[in-house]
Amino acid sequence: MLEIQHFKLFFLNLEFHYKTSxxxxxxTLEDPxxxxxxxxxxxxxxxxxxAFAVSLCKxxxxxxxNWSQGTLIAFSFGLFQAGMPLIGxxxxxxxxxxxxxxxxxxxxxxxxxxxxxxxxxxxxxxxTCPVETVEHLDLKELLxxxxxxxxxALAVGITLAFLNTxxxxxxxxxxxxxxxxxxxxxxxxxxxxxxxxxxAGILGGIVLILIGGKILLSHLGIIGF
Numbered sequence: 001m002l003e004i005q006h007f008k009l010f011f012l013n014l015e016f017h018y019k020t021s022x023x024x025x026x027x028t029l030e031d032p033x034x035x036x037x038x039x040x041x042x043x044x045x046x047x048x049x050x051a052f053a054v055s056l057c058k059x060x061x062x063x064x065x066n067w068s069q070g071t072l073i074a075f076s077f078g079l080f081q082a083g084m085p086l087i088g089x090x091x092x093x094x095x096x097x098x099x100x101x102x103x104x105x106x107x108x109x110x111x112x113x114x115x116x117x118x119x120x121x122x123x124x125x126x127x128t129c130p131v132e133t134v135e136h137l138d139l140k141e142l143l144x145x146x147x148x149x150x151x152x153a154l155a156v157g158i159t160l161a162f163l164n165t166x167x168x169x170x171x172x173x174x175x176x177x178x179x180x181x182x183x184x185x186x187x188x189x190x191x192x193x194x195x196x197x198x199x200a201g202i203l204g205g206i207v208l209i210l211i212g213g214k215i216l217l218s219h220l221g222i223i224g225f
């Protein structure tokens with residue numbers, strides 16, 4: 001009789017684990033991430049364009065390429081570009097349950113506004129940098145520039161809270177890609193000047209608007225990828 005009870009308990013536990021696993025799998029399949037790895041890479045590149053443009057100016061003002069300064073510039077931009085979305089994500093999570101029914105619209109509107117602003121600034125503002133060379137890196141100026149170029153990333157971080165996206169993967173990609181592109185921009189700016197500066201902003205704005213549109217259309221069922 002005792003052995004029969006043990007068998008019943010064993011099969012009850014097995015059934016419970018099976019149902020739990022199935023429910024978790026079903027919920028996961030019903031709620032896939034709205035940003036895949038390709039979209040995250042595109043988002044990272046789009047957000048990095050402001051830092052890229054500023055880094056071009058920094059490279060232009062170097063008499064010759066200074067690797068320690070270039071690395072510090074890239075690290076600072078990458079750090080703030082990764083940190084700001086984390087802050088935005090934390091804020092967004094506080095209001096997620098209230099905003100979930102319209103999260104796709106919020107993501108689209110925020111990305112559209114950020115992208116449109118980047119486009120407008122790139123088209124209307126004077127893209128030229130100061131041409132005088134500097135020997136030493138102004139750390140206070142670098143800090144202010146790092147904050148200024150990462151404000152958009154703070155707003156994007158809020159949208160990531162609504163998109164079922166791995167935040168660690170997201171901020172890691174954003175930070176790493178910003179670091180790489182900023183260091184590359186310092187090198188390009190030192191050798192070729194700032195001719196790519198306005199084009200970088202235009203590219204970044206277009207990418208962010210396209211990602212916002214993709215999120216909205218996917219949620220509305222108009223596109224399936």
